[in-house]
Amino acid sequence: MAITYRSVYLVTDDDCMKKRGKKKKSKKQRVLSVHEEDLVHENEQKEMQELLHGEMEMAGVGGLLPLAFGSTKRKKKMRIHVKFDEDGNQSQIEMQNVGSKRQREEDEDQDLIVKEEAKCDDTHIAAVEKPVNLDKSLEKYWAQRYALFTKFDHGIRLDHEGWFSVTPEVISKHHAKRIACDLVIDAFTGCGGNAIQLALTCRQVIAIDMDPCKIEIAKHNAKVYGVADRIEWLVGDAFQLLPNLQADVIFLSPPWGGPEYLNAPEFTLDTMMMGDQSGIDLFHLARKITSNIVYFLPRNTSKAQIRSLVPEETCEFEHNFLNKKLKTITIYCGALACALDRSSPSPESSG
Template sequence: MAKITFYQNNKTRLTQLAGFLAVSEVESTPLSSVPALIPASRMQKKASRRRSTTCRPNKRKLLHLPRQIQKRRKFLEEGLTPLVEKYWFQRYDLFSRYDEGIKMDEQGWYSVTPEKIAITHAKRCENATVIDCFAGVGGNAIQFASMCYHVVAIEIDPLKVDMAINNAKIYGVEDYIDFIVGDFFQLAPSLKGDVVFLSPPWGGPSYKWVKKFTLDLLKPKDGYAIFQAAQAITPNIIMFLPQNVDLLQVEELCWLSSPPLQVEIEENYVRSNLKGVTVYFGGTAASSQCGSS
């Protein structure tokens, strides 16, 4: 057990300093034989100051906490699944007018082209008739309709078509788009247009975990079959592909035509983050306008 020596007239102070120890023996020594002691009140102040320093919360984090809670609460109120939470926080990058009533299903959240990139695509085919072969919830079709002569938007899922029509109305371009519920591969022989836009399903968010995204991973058929179906309509083709796509395979596509098509590859960024790769074939690679004036 610890041995504590108390000094006359200072027992109270020393008891406060050594209160956490078990005392077995106490000796009494004249006060005049030892130096002056530090007042207990001062020691208590130092201890409390030390505790307040070590336990002080991060004010910077606390300032943002209520805002984060509000965003999280708003996400839950919309009844969305956890899978799309990441994309919900990017909703204004997907549709700048999201708050006006934009509709998307779960697949639409992670497959729609960000608006900034869709505008870049549309600028390549001003005044053209564009066929959007995998329209989804309308992200690209809306921007094509804003800049092009006419748009044919094909989507096999009728629920997505309803959402795309709703979204086109919000942007005021529904009169410039013909929405068709159907299979692109069955419709391709009867389609006519100046530009074909291809953004086939990438297989969900898991595409990012593949080191090299090969064209056979595209849905519902491999990239070669999709490209050949589009090529039967026009050589002016735009493909929007994953950021980790195998570029050697992409370049091979231009050799499916005789003579080989001109090709241009573009990386697409949103807020300094690489979101995908756009490949322009034929007239879309040669100039910014490929439609009939």
């Protein structure tokens, strides 16, 4: 098997928002620059007023005459900016004149921010609170819940295994765009993350899982995303069901054995067991249905073993980076291999 390599860099929505927030903050700091000449001018005016007041007191006319004649000019407003260091202690006080023109500009910026927030509020859902009985081993996945499902607060459900086995949404969305076809099989659907995104790009999805509880969770999550009508749910063993099915593409994301797979220097398909069947057996079974296979695997998967699966064909070995970190790899076979390098890929044409 000839292997071509590709790296895909994806970013979660929350990471984009953090970056945008940092840019806005730095821009605001640049706008609020210090104008020392205004502060000096203000001090000079105060000194002149105090000197004139003292001379009038000595002349015995203090308080009898105005200090300015015929002036209707209002004193310029001063904006005070207090800066704090990293420890929260006050480090510097800055003053800036507030002109009417500048005030209008700031009002425009505030209106823009309000409009942007209003757009978000149209679909605002109250944030789900962290479950009191959440297992400590799942807390880091809870912190990443919006990367797993952007509609998490709309009622997404996950079981214990689902927290660490569901595909981050931005990656599953990327897969779905590449797979787009008439009929696709998600052979290990779990809590439905992959099936949901596939249903948004494919006409029909067949989702399989041997755990009926996971199928019920996946059905519920599909309703949250409004795609339940495009997914056919099958409860059973993929090794028994696949020989009786047909599809344009088969998506394989079998259990990797929990988070412990990362502790091994290399992940191999022959040790990824599903009952008495291995990951290699699964691949060859899928090949009997279609050559268009997408195999979603850990980032430390053996390249040599992937190369040996189909020695006479080409496959694409895609590195999936998430927020600049290598997260997973995806193997594309058949018409899907190197499809991005061709002008008109058509996975339905070969089966």
